[in-house]
Amino acid sequence: MDISTFSSILFSTENPVLPGLSVMRMALHGAWAIVLGCGVMWMAGKLARPYRMGLSFLVMLWTLLPGSASPAHWLGLAFQTPSLMSTVICLTWLLDRVRSERHPVFFMAKPQALVIKILTVFGVVLGWVLLLDALAWLPVSVYAWGFSSVAFAAMAVLATVLWLTMRSAGSVLPLFVLTLFVLSRLPTGNVWDALLDPWLWVALQAGWLINVARRLMGPGRSPPTTRV
Amino acid sequence: MKPFSHLFSRSLGGRTVCAALAFCILVFLDVARREPLPPLPSAVWPTEVELSAVSVLVATGRGYIPMPANTPAAHASSLLAMPSSYPSALLAFWFAGTRESAADVQIAAAQFDRSTQQWSAARFVLNRQAIGEALGFGVRRLGNPVAWLDGHGRVHLFVVATGLGGWAAARIVHLCQSQEDQDFSALSFDVVRVLPLSWLWNTSFLVRNAPLPLKEGGMVLPVHFELGIKYPLGLRFDASGRFLGMVRISSRKHLLQPTLVMVSESNWLALMRDQRADGKVAMAQTSDGGQNWTDLPDLALDNPDSSVAGLALAPGRIFLAHNSSPHSRTALDLSASADGRTWFLAQTLAQGAGSDEYSYPALAWSDDSLWLSYTDQRRRIAWQRFSFSAPAH
Numbered sequence: 277m278d279i280s281t282f283s284s285i286l287f288s289t290e291n292p293v294l295p296g297l298s299v300m301r302m303a304l305h306g307a308w309a310i311v312l313g314c315g316v317m318w319m320a321g322k323l324a325r326p327y328r329m330g331l332s333f334l335v336m337l338w339t340l341l342p343g344s345a346s347p348a349h350w351l352g353l354a355f356q357t358p359s360l361m362s363t364v365i366c367l368t369w370l371l372d373r374v375r376s377e378r379h380p381v382f383f384m385a386k387p388q389a390l391v392i393k394i395l396t397v398f399g400v401v402l403g404w405v406l407l408l409d410a411l412a413w414l415p416v417s418v419y420a421w422g423f424s425s426v427a428f429a430a431m432a433v434l435a436t437v438l439w440l441t442m443r444s445a446g447s448v449l450p451l452f453v454l455t456l457f458v459l460s461r462l463p464t465g466n467v468w469d470a471l472l473d474p475w476l477w478v479a480l481q482a483g484w485l486i487n488v489a490r491r492l493m494g495p496g497r498s499p500p501t502t503r504v
Numbered sequence: 505m506k507p508f509s510h511l512f513s514r515s516l517g518g519r520t521v522c523a524a525l526a527f528c529i530l531v532f533l534d535v536a537r538r539e540p541l542p543p544l545p546s547a548v549w550p551t552e553v554e555l556s557a558v559s560v561l562v563a564t565g566r567g568y569i570p571m572p573a574n575t576p577a578a579h580a581s582s583l584l585a586m587p588s589s590y591p592s593a594l595l596a597f598w599f600a601g602t603r604e605s606a607a608d609v610q611i612a613a614a615q616f617d618r619s620t621q622q623w624s625a626a627r628f629v630l631n632r633q634a635i636g637e638a639l640g641f642g643v644r645r646l647g648n649p650v651a652w653l654d655g656h657g658r659v660h661l662f663v664v665a666t667g668l669g670g671w672a673a674a675r676i677v678h679l680c681q682s683q684e685d686q687d688f689s690a691l692s693f694d695v696v697r698v699l700p701l702s703w704l705w706n707t708s709f710l711v712r713n714a715p716l717p718l719k720e721g722g723m724v725l726p727v728h729f730e731l732g733i734k735y736p737l738g739l740r741f742d743a744s745g746r747f748l749g750m751v752r753i754s755s756r757k758h759l760l761q762p763t764l765v766m767v768s769e770s771n772w773l774a775l776m777r778d779q780r781a782d783g784k785v786a787m788a789q790t791s792d793g794g795q796n797w798t799d800l801p802d803l804a805l806d807n808p809d810s811s812v813a814g815l816a817l818a819p820g821r822i823f824l825a826h827n828s829s830p831h832s833r834t835a836l837d838l839s840a841s842a843d844g845r846t847w848f849l850a851q852t853l854a855q856g857a858g859s860d861e862y863s864y865p866a867l868a869w870s871d872d873s874l875w876l877s878y879t880d881q882r883r884r885i886a887w888q889r890f891s892f893s894a895p896a897h
Contacts, residue, residue, distance in 0.1 A: 284541055286531075290740065290749040291538045297697055301640035344642065352641025354668035355705050356698075406703040412735045412757060419703055420750050425535050432530045436523040440516075451526060458533045464700035474705060 285425060292423035294465035300357065303462045307363040308348040309339035314366035317373055329374065357463035359473035360453045361399075368449070391446040394438065396480045403477030406468055422466035428458070431467055542742055545793035546719040547766040550585065550869040555818045555892055561838075561850055564873065565889035568880065569614050572626045575600040578612070581877040581885045582714060583868035584651035584659065586615075592688060593618050593870045596877055597629070597649040597661065598885050604647070605670065607632075611649045611663060615688045618871070623887075629691055635665060635677055638695035647671070650711050655721025655743025658684060661693055662711045662725060669707075672731045676701070676711050680745055699739065699747060707731065712811055714866065715741075716764040716772065716794075724794050726753070726762040726774065734779050736762035738794050753797045754788045762788075765814040765822050765844060769793070773844040775803070775814045775824060783807045785826060787844070805839065805847055806830040815867040816844075817874070825853065825865030825876055836862040836878060838890075853878065853888060862886070 285291060295303070313336040320328045339348050409418040421427045435450035450471070456462070457470040464470075571578060581598035592615035601609030611630035614623050632643040645666040652660045658681040664674045679693035686692065701709045708731035715723035721743025728736045736753040753762055759776040766772050770793040776786040784802035810827040817823070820842040828837040828849075834857060840850040853876065854862035865878040873891045880886040 281540075282535060285535050285538050288541050291541055292747065292749065293534075293537045294697065294700065294747060297638065297695060300697065301638075304640045342640075343637070349636075349641050352639070353636075353644065356641075410702045410704040410729075411731075411733060412729070412752065412755070415755075417750065417752055419701075422703075423749060425531065425538065428534045429527075429531045432527050436527045439526075440519055440523045451530075454530060458530055458537075464706070466700055466703075468703050469700065472703075474703070 286429065287424065287426050289420045289424045292465050293461050295461040295463070299460065299462065300464075303460070304352045304357045305340050305342075305346060305348045307358045307360075307463070308346075308351050309336040310363050310370065311358050311366045312336065312339050312347060314370050317370060332370070355473075355475065359476055360456050360460075360462060360470040361449075362473055362476045364449060364453050364456070365476075391438070391442050391444050394442075395446075395450070396484055398434075399472050399477060399480045400484065402468070402472055403474070403480070406472070407474075407477075419466065419468060422468035428454070428467045431471065539746075542722070542740070542748055543720055544770075545722075545724060545740065545795070546769045547724075547772060547793070548717050548719045548769075549766070549818055550717070550815070551817055551872070553818075553872055555821050559892040559894055561840075561874070561890045562893050563851070563888065564891045565887075567623075567887060569596055569598075569623050569877065569885045569887055570626045571884055572600055572610075572612050572628055575602070575612070577601055577603045577606070577609075577882055578884050579604055579879045579882055580648045580712065580864050581866050581879065582648075582650045583866045583875055583877050584653060584714075585868045585870035585875075586653070587657070588871075591618055592616055592624075594868060594875055595651060595659065595688070596623075596885065596887070597651050598877075598879075599647045599649060599663075600626075600628075604882065605645050605666075607645070609646050611646060611661070613688075613691065616875075624688060627689070630661065630663065630679070630693055632665065635663075635679075635695055639677070639698065642667075643677075644668075645670075645674075647674075648710060648712050650714060650725070652715050652717075652723055652725070652741075652745075654680075654741075654745045656684070658745070659691070659693075660696075660741075660745050662699075664710045665698075667705070667707060671710065672708050674708060674710050675699070675706055676709050676727060678745070678747070696745065697747075701727070701737070701739075701750060702729070704731075709737075710760075712761040712864075713763040713813060714815075714868070716766060719769070722748070724764060726764050728760040728762060730760055733757035734760040736760060736774060736776055736788075738762075738764070738774075738797075740794070751794055751797065754786070754799050756786065756799060758783075759786045761811045763812055763814040763824075764794075765816040765824075767816065767822075767844055768819070773800075773814075773822075775812055775844075777809065777811055778802070778807045779809055781809075782830060783809060785812055785824070800845075803845070803847065808832055811864045813865040813867045813876075815869065815874070817869055823850065823867060823874065825867055825878070827863060833861045833863040834858070836865060838876065851890070854880070854886070 313332040317332040578600040584595040594616040600612040610628040614626040636643040643665040648664040650662045661679040676699045678696040682692040715725040725739045740748040758779045761777040762774040774788045785805040787800040812826040822841045836854040838851040839847040841847045
């Protein structure tokens with residue numbers, strides 16, 4: 277491949293690589309299983325650890341069932357497949373919980389706070405841009421760029437810089453998600469869908485608003501560690 | 505020792521080298537998986553038959569396409585012209601069931617047999633359960649099938665499949681003929697995918713009108729978004745039906761169901777339904793094969809928020825089927841134009857009264873004839889056939 281071919285492919289939005297149907301179907305069930313398992317684990321926070329684990333595991337198994345017996349069948353109908361970022365965040369959160377709640381690697385460790393702030397701001401801004409684009413309020417089609425190599429490369433630059441400058445485990449997440457995306461093209465072949473989904477966007481904004489509200493309501497107290 | 509700790513504890517120089525290497529590998533992997541760029545889009549005329557500018561339309565047939573048993577409702581037909589080597593001149597697809605949006609609505613099909621010059625009995629070729637099973641998630645309703653014959657002779661279907669909500673929560677499902685060389689009685693489809701068109705749960709995209717074929721065997725499929733606002737897009741596919749990309753056709757927020765007609769290979773028009781009261785048929789133009797579009801002033805043709813179908817047969821021979829009364833779908837006309845801007849009535853296709861409805865036309869060219877289908881009273885699909893002849897002196 278010569279340099280001109282490389283650069284023309286890099287900047288084109290007309291040669292997307294999309295995932296196959298069977299991969300998408302497996303990802304739908306797998307991703308929802310992880311997200312729901314994480315959700316159940318979080319909601320069952322007051323139960324003893326074995327019960328939480330067991331409940332979460334059962335929900336994950338239930339979601340992996342084929343057909344309309346699975347919650348993924350109905351969640352997919354409304355919300356398609358969660359983003360790779362949501363899935364990886366939930367998976368790492370689950371792994372933290374399963375491995376050791378006292379020595380978390382990712383999201384409950386204090387050095388993550390700055391990384392999470394950066395990712396939150398980026399996610400919130402990207403979500404607004406994509407929402408406005410979906411409603412055709414922007415003069416250019418930002419979503420269509422997400423099929424191009426140049427959008428992927430731009431995200432890879434940001435992810436690499438984040439990893440390079442932040443000395444924490446969370447900083448490797450975007451790079452890990454992009455690696456998964458380039459190998460699997462999930463969930464849709466569009467890099468924006470891999471990095472952010474509307475529910476994650478809502479969650480980021482809700483988390484940010486809650487943090488702001490806590491700061492305003494309790495100026496004497498230091499804000500709690502941000503959790504995702 | 506913490507897992508992953510080696511990822512964060514190297515010196516800055518070492519980390520920089522690792523980061524640069526990781527970036528290069530990722531970008532290389534992404535670019536390496538991509539196909540070569542497609543050629544610039546260039547539309548192709550549907551016929552090589554010489555159509556003199558003075559030849560006139562002559563009605564040569566009309567009737568109703570047979571319905572599947574026990575289906576009192578039918579809507580949104582689409583015609584697919586078949587090559588001369590096929591036993592059928594046309595395939596017709598539409599959705600049918602007990603009523604529009606009912607859970608039992610399926611995609612029906614019939615063929616116009618060249619030897620008998622008759623429509624075959626209709627059969628269902630697709631239902632929502634089969635699509636849901638293939639996708640792995642539920643589909644609540646089906647509608648608006650649009651057919652296309654790819655560069656390898658396989659029939660592709662694009663159908664609207666709704667998620668949580670009505671038509672405004674729809675997605676476009678792409679399907680392809682299961683096996684090559686299937687005859688009509690065995691025609692079946694495999695799901696390719698839901699077309700990825702938006703970040704917002706990929707919702708509220710619908711298809712209605714036929715694609716514009718391209719020289720290299722691909723096509724541009726006109727679709728629209730309709731959640732609150734309405735805007736049209738063109739989706740490009742290559743000769744094997746691979747999705748290549750999307751371009752917005754209009755910056756206006758009240759236009760839907762575009763139909764694409766070519767004026768020349770790279771100069772195309774999009775004619776669109778106007779959602780507004782007292783709307784006119786809206787128009788946009790591209791002069792670079794659909795890469796960029798410009799809105800043009802509305803046509804003089806009334807549009808009662810109703811679907812239109814256009815087809816350009818040859819240079820200067822553009823046809824548009826449309827409802828011509830300003831506030832109802834009681835009249836369906838076929839208009840003709842040389843440039844796409846000035847239109848005259850070529851044929852009155854259907855004329856009713858009161859609450860009669862003749863709507864959702866589709867056009868195709870096959871066997872040296874212009875074919876037309878449309879919804880008749882939302883109960884059945886009517887068809888008409890026209891040929892061209894020199895005017896009597």
